[in-house]
Amino acid sequence: QKEVEQDPGPLSVPEGAIVSLNCTYSNSAFQYFMWYRQYSRKGPELLMYTYSSGNKEDGRFTAQVDKSSKYISLFIRDSQPSDSATYLCAMSASNAGNMLTFGGGTRLMVKP
Amino acid sequence: DSGVTQTPKHLITATGQRVTLRCSPRSGDLSVYWYQQSLDQGLQFLIQYYNGEERAKGNILERFSAQQFPDLHSELNLSSLELGDSALYFCASSQGQIDGYTFGSGTRLTVV
Numbered sequence: 001q002k003e004v005e006q007d008p009g010p011l012s013v014p015e016g017a018i019v020s021l022n023c024t025y026s027n028s029a030f031q032y033f034m035w036y037r038q039y040s041r042k043g044p045e046l047l048m049y050t051y052s053s054g055n056k057e058d059g060r061f062t063a064q065v066d067k068s069s070k071y072i073s074l075f076i077r078d079s080q081p082s083d084s085a086t087y088l089c090a091m092s093a094s095n096a097g098n099m100l101t102f103g104g105g106t107r108l109m110v111k112p
Numbered sequence: 113d114s115g116v117t118q119t120p121k122h123l124i125t126a127t128g129q130r131v132t133l134r135c136s137p138r139s140g141d142l143s144v145y146w147y148q149q150s151l152d153q154g155l156q157f158l159i160q161y162y163n164g165e166e167r168a169k170g171n172i173l174e175r176f177s178a179q180q181f182p183d184l185h186s187e188l189n190l191s192s193l194e195l196g197d198s199a200l201y202f203c204a205s206s207q208g209q210i211d212g213y214t215f216g217s218g219t220r221l222t223v224v
Contacts, residue, residue: 032211034210034213041217042217043116043204043215043216043217043218044202046211049210049211088154088155090155098145098160098168098206098210098213099145099157099168099170100155100157100210100213101157102154103154105155
């Protein structure tokens with residue numbers, strides 16, 4: 001079993017929908033949680049960063065971390081066709097330097 | 113442009129051969145990370161260098177090696193290549209903060 005599990009999708013939604021993306025993990029040492037967006041043939045780019053549990057909002061994006069359930073989420077409001085990409089969750093333990101453990105990614109398609 | 117430069121963008125080579133992938137980090141970043149992205153394994157951490165010294169090692173095969181030079185650019189050497197080594201290889205850099213990771217656009221390696 002992988003340390004970080006993520007539904008690969010694809011997830012297809014109409015423009016303007018609220019999108020919910022999720023990851024579960026097994027390593028209780030993870031303290032730092034990130035969401036990356038990856039367009040086809042490009043490198044991942046950081047969207048959201050959260051330390052420990054709680055919520056963080058940035059524009060149309062909200063990240064939630066529930067360490068008690070080992071579950072993290074990314075919500076995208078008013079989704080746009082330009083949000084169509086693969087979304088990767090990533091995590092790091094406090095004592096692991098800056099090494100990231102990634103989920104497999106969820107492919108999102110937002111249709112006009 | 114993320115500021116992290118990877119060359120070449122594409123590489124096609126035969127089994128048994130050796131290749132070198134190059135990465136120039138973002139200006140001011142001392143840490144360089146190498147990741148492999150394949151369809152079945154997702155993004156996997158290979159190795160991290162900080163200011164010329166190896167800092168952390170992941171699931172990097174013995175056939176693979178890396179180094180970081182005094183000008184901070186890094187090279188990933190892959191030898192005795194196998195078909196299963198075909199993947200996207202990403203370099204990322206940071207100044208040290210977990211939320212400061214910036215990925216390059218990757219090198220797509222195809223082993224035939």
